[in-house]
Amino acid sequence: MEVESPNLPISQSPHLPISLFLATLLLLLAAWPVRAQFSGNIDIAFTAPTDTLTVGDPVPLTLSVTYPADYRLTIPTLPKAWGDFEVRRQTEPETVPNPDGTQTTTQTIEVTLFAVGTFQTPPWRLTLRDATGKTMERAVPQVSLTVQSVLKEGDAQLRDIKPQAELPVPPVWPWVAAGLALAALLAWLGWRIARRLRRRIRPPAPVVPQPLFDPRPPHEIALAELARIEALDLPGQGRHKEYYTLVGDCLRRYLEGAYHIPAMDMTTAEIGRALRHTPLPPEHARRFTDLFAAADLVKFARLVPPLEEARAFIPQARDVILLTRPAPLPEAAGAVPLEAAA
The missing domain is CATH 2.60.40.740 (Immunoglobulin-like)
Known part of the structure; x- marks a missing residue:
């Protein structure tokens, strides 16, 4: 006897639900967020x-x-x-x-x-x-x-605020002593600087206006100028260079007036050679060159002579002028002195 199996429709096949489940699972895995695809240990x-x-x-x-x-x-x-x-x-x-x-x-x-x-x-x-x-x-x-908690168990009592910590105060006297020493040092430096500036910046020696023409003989003019310079007492003020310059120029103008030597434009050596052609004795000419050489040492070599030596420079210049002054010219025959004419 043959048993015929009934023809079931496709929708009633027992394998269809399993297929649908697998297909849904694959779709879910494909759509899983990107975060699940990381690899590596973190x-x-x-x-x-x-x-x-x-x-x-x-x-x-x-x-x-x-x-x-x-x-x-x-x-x-x-x-x-x-x-x-x-x-x-x-x-x-x-x-x-x-x-x-x-x-x-x-x-x-x-x-x-x-x-x-x-x-x-x-x-x-x-x-x-x-x-x-x-x-x-x-x-x-x-x-x-x-x-x-920083409090002990059962400790609920309020306490007063602790006083401020006392820091050791350094002594003040070292600072006061250092300040006084610094002030004294600054005062001393200021005094030294002011003193040096006073030496460098001094008022020039007073200039006595000279007439355009002085009828006096050259030696009288020179002696009067030496007396004026001596009254200034420049060595006592430490103004040695100015003092020796004035005395040297006075002697040069005396030589120009008395012996017609352009001494103001000459060096000491040139003046010595020019004096050889004058009627002056060699020892008198040598005294002029010695005085000019001494003045050159102070003016150009910055030599500072002792005070007494500097003050003796004008008497030496006065002596050489008195020794070398030209003799007065003889009066013309028949000339009547001015006093007699009066």
């Missing part, structure tokens, strides 16, 4: 040097992330008020390569707490991106900290 550590502190103590929390070298890590900036914590400082991340081809990024986050109890850091996440641009987020482990 290690995140968030640690504190201690888990016990007192109110207000700063605690540096260290974040350490190890990840593949071709990944890019983004660490968010935490707000100042971070849950129960106060973020005081968040350093710049530092990344170093590892021998196994990974790299490690570290960052220090300094926080503090102002309440007593046990607290956990708020949840927060890091973002990583691989070489293809796909991103993922990873949660940072939480850190628990316990804040202990």
Whole structure:
């Protein structure tokens, strides 16, 4: 006897629901978010040097992330008020390569707490991106900290504020002594500078106006000029160069008037050669050149002679003028003196 199996429609086939389930599962896997496609080990550590502190103590929390070298890590900036914590400082991340081809990024986050109890850091996440641009987020482990009170158990009594600490005050007298010494030094330096300036800047010797023509003989003019210079007492004022210059010029003008030698335009050696052609005895001519040589040492070699030696220079010049003054001219025959005519 043959049994014929009934012809069932396709929609009633027992294998159709399984096929539909597999097809739906494949579609879901294809549409799974990109974050599930990351490969590589990612290690995140968030640690504190201690888990016990007192109110207000700063605690540096260290974040350490190890990840593949071709990944890019983004660490968010935490707000100042971070849950129960106060973020005081968040350093710049530092990344170093590892021998196994990974790299490690570290960052220090300094926080503090102002309440007593046990607290956990708020949840927060890091973002990583691989070489293809796909991103993922990873949660940072939480850190628990316990804040202990500085008061002893059962101690609720208020106490007075402690007085200010007394710092040792250094003695004042060394500063006063140093200030007086400095003031004395500055005063001494000022006196020295002023004295030097007074020596350099002195009023010129008074100039006596001379007539355009002086009828007196040259030796009388020279003797009068020496008397004027002597009255100034320039050596007593330390004005040696000016003193020797005036006396030397007086002798040169005397030689010009008495012996017609242009001595004002000559050097000492030239004057000595010119005196050889005058009726002056050699010893008198030598006295002129000796006086001019002494004046040259003061004027050009900056020699400062002793005071008595300097004051004796004018008497020496006066003596040589009196020794070398020309004899008066004889009166013409028949001339009548002015006194007799009167």
